[in-house]
Amino acid sequence: MNRIGSILQGFAPISLEEMGRVRLMNRTDTKYVTTVPRLVRLLEMAVGEYRVQEIGGLRDMPYYTCYFDTPDRDMFIQHERGRKARQKIRLRVYESSGTAFLEIKDKDNRGRTDKKRVPASGAGEDIVPYSDFIRAHSRYLPDSLVPQVRNRFYRITLVNRLLIERLTIDTGLRFHNVPTGTGCSLEGLVIIELKRDGNTRSPAGEMLRGLHIPSAGFSKYCMGMALTDRQARQNRLKPRLRMLGRLLCPEQPYGLSFTTVYNNK
Template identity: 35%
Template sequence: MNADVVLAGVAAGAAPIELEDVPELMSRVDSKYLVTASVMARLAAELGDRFAVLRIGRRRQFRYTSTYFDTPDLLTFRHHRQDRRRRFKLRTRTYLDGGGRWLELKLKGARGSTDKHRIPYDDAPAHALTAEALDFVSDTLVRELHLTMPGPLGPVLSTDYKRVTLVDRAGKARLTCDTGLICHGGSRTVPARPGLVLLESKSADGNAMVDRALRGMGVRPVTVSKYCLAVAALRDCPANRWRPVLRRYLEPGLRRR
């Protein structure tokens, strides 16, 4: 089954919800799952009309591109690989089908929750950090994680993908469904396998209806990060903890752009 076709059908069949009606979840517990298109279809049937689909204008599926920043020795990648209790990721995210560009700082704290902080970035290039951006990163790291900002930070790689967002109509939870991932770094490109969907369940406690439904179907969470997978694939960096997902999710071999 084609994952994009399945998700297009899921999005078309769900009741729409407008962006302004989607509850904020800047602090949440994230659980990620890698599923086939057929499992995605089963999950959608299980969820029924409990979930609405995000709609902006006439669109229900959106293209994203993200540029990730790190130090020359890949400090943030290494901290994720080592599963440091306090760590962060920094990226610009551009919503290609509307929504502009944001600079996003994702923090992982000692409690295991994910906190996202962001500022508008429409007037700055996606691959550069302005003085205002560096001040924002520095202040947030000190305030939230008691960390000093490492440096210098520069662009490392970018990812492109398509997303459908499902929103729980009964509570503060949502499910993002990503397909068509392509990782770019220098002259190299690595695509994801076309029949897979990367799901991310976002909720206050990590036990949303989606998580329970997937457990009932025998699907377990995976440890995965688009950025870390891309670094491992594009730069041949050690990634033992992500190796099973890397082999399953991304196409083998590197392609020149």
């Protein structure tokens, strides 16, 4: 990852305050899944077109997330079954700044996402302090929610010079399943999310196409669950698990099996 840090130093910085000026009124979100070598090439191509968010001298920020669900994992099951209208509840900690939020993300039948959040007190996983917020914005009762999957990663955030496009790049993904105690590391994987105004040209989109990096859905919660719990439903997730295999273990002609991913913690 030293090569990535070196390339990031070539980007002009953008502060957190300036990031507040980014306005995406007709936003579209697209995810991409790739590997570190292709990320290196993407960053080399993007230096002249984008600025990188910098906080306290850091340009590659550590994040911590804890996903909450019911004991029978109803939110995970709704996603795995392909239900379009669904919800996620998570604690997100921005470790470089020490700020944290309890977030509720709703996706409707048209694929639009609405996120509501309230400031949280650090990385504590006690849901009780947020009971009123959860009752106001979720169909799940606070006392029905327990920690299910913890997730850590590093995030690079790029913004184009016109402040109308944002690119988040996540690396070093690690998962820990709270009930099973199982962990999983996807160190070589890169998750990219392109957030842009739907009516504007996207330099990053053109770069991704040029590098033959296709769009692909990737839910950190659902993939983390599938990789760390042998009992979790995974029928709809199998194509994603096979994709991970092709990217991380190309020497295996049929991709990485679930068991192999599960055991390579």
